[in-house]
Amino acid sequence: MYEHFRPEERPFIDQLKDLHEQVIHFHQERLTDFLDPRQQDIVFSIIGKDDDCDLQFFGGADGCERKRAALRPSYLSAEPIDWExxxxxxxxxxxxxxxxxxxxxxxxxxxxxxxxxxxxxxxxxxxxxxxxxxxxxxxxxxxxxxxxxxxxxxxxVDKLNLEKEQWNEINSLVSSMRLDSVIAAVYGFSRSKAAEAIEKGIVKVNWRLVDDTAFRVDVGDYLSVRGYGRGKVISQEGITKKDKIRLVLGRKK
Structure with missing residues (x-):
C-alpha cells in the first residue's frame, strides 16, 4: 500500500488503516477531522471500493473544499450522519x-x-x-x-458562501515530472522562473512548502504558487515518441 504514496503520507495512512479496522472488525462509526483534497483522495483510493465500509465526505456546506470523512459499516449507509x-x-x-x-x-x-x-x-x-x-x-x-x-x-449560521471549484484544463508536454517542469507548464512560466519561485519558498505541493526544484510530482497532486492561484496534475496520458510526458493539468478558475 505504501508504494503508491509518499513517505510523508505514511502516518496519515496508518491512522486511516486504524480507523478502517475499527469499522470493519468492531462495527464502530468513525469521523475524521477536516481533510484537504489530497487527503480525501487518499482516503477514497484506500477505502472507497470496500463494499463493507460506507465512506462519505462533508464539509458543513455544499461546495466545501475541506471535508470530514465518515466511515461506518455498510449496513448503516441509509442512516443519517452526525457530522459534528x-x-x-x-x-x-x-x-x-x-x-x-x-x-x-x-x-x-x-x-x-x-x-x-x-x-x-x-x-x-x-x-x-x-x-x-x-x-x-x-x-x-x-x-x-x-x-x-x-x-x-x-x-x-446554516451555510457558508463558497464559490464552486472549477478547473481550466491544460494539455501539456513535459520533459519530466520534476516540480520546476510541471510548475512551468501549469502557470505558463519559463523553467527558470518556475525554479526561482520554488527556491523562494512560495510553491506548495499538497498544501506543504517544497523548495526542491527536482521534487517529483505525481498525478493527483495539488500545486500552488503564491499570487498565482492553484493548479493540479489531473492525469498522465502516455509518452510521446520523443519521450515527452503527456499531462492533463488543471488551473483553478
Whole structure:
C-alpha cells in the first residue's frame, strides 16, 4: 500500500488503516477531522471500493473544499450522519478595516488549535465565516475575541458562501515530472522562473512548502504558487515518441 504514496503520507495512512479496522472488525462509526483534497483522495483510493465500509465526505456546506470523512459499516449507509460540524459567522464593517482569508486563518491558528479542526473559510465585505468541529466551537468562542484589528462576536449560521471549484484544463508536454517542469507548464512560466519561485519558498505541493526544484510530482497532486492561484496534475496520458510526458493539468478558475 505504501508504494503508491509518499513517505510523508505514511502516518496519515496508518491512522486511516486504524480507523478502517475499527469499522470493519468492531462495527464502530468513525469521523475524521477536516481533510484537504489530497487527503480525501487518499482516503477514497484506500477505502472507497470496500463494499463493507460506507465512506462519505462533508464539509458543513455544499461546495466545501475541506471535508470530514465518515466511515461506518455498510449496513448503516441509509442512516443519517452526525457530522459534528459548526458553522460560525462574525460580522464586521469593511468601511473601516479589511479582513483577508489569511487574517482569519492566522487568528484561528493563534488559538493553539490545529488546522485540521477547521474547514473552509469564507470572507466577504461585511462578515467572515468558517466551519469547525463542534468541540472546537466552544474553544473558539472563549478564546478568539479579535481578528486583525477587529473585535469579533460569533453567531451560528446554516451555510457558508463558497464559490464552486472549477478547473481550466491544460494539455501539456513535459520533459519530466520534476516540480520546476510541471510548475512551468501549469502557470505558463519559463523553467527558470518556475525554479526561482520554488527556491523562494512560495510553491506548495499538497498544501506543504517544497523548495526542491527536482521534487517529483505525481498525478493527483495539488500545486500552488503564491499570487498565482492553484493548479493540479489531473492525469498522465502516455509518452510521446520523443519521450515527452503527456499531462492533463488543471488551473483553478
Amino acid at each position: 460540524i459548526s458553522l460560525l459567522k462574525a460580522p464586521y464593517s469593511s468601511k473601516f478595516v479589511s479582513i483577508s482569508h489569511r487574517d482569519v486563518l492566522g487568528a484561528l491558528m493563534n488559538t493553539g488549535m490545529v488546522r485540521e479542526k477547521f474547514g473552509d473559510i469564507s470572507v466577504d465585505d461585511a462578515s467572515f465565516s468558517f466551519a469547525c468541529t463542534k468541540e472546537a466551537e466552544t474553544f473558539v468562542r472563549m478564546s478568539l475575541e479579535q481578528v486583525g484589528k477587529v473585535s469579533v462576536t460569533f453567531e451560528q
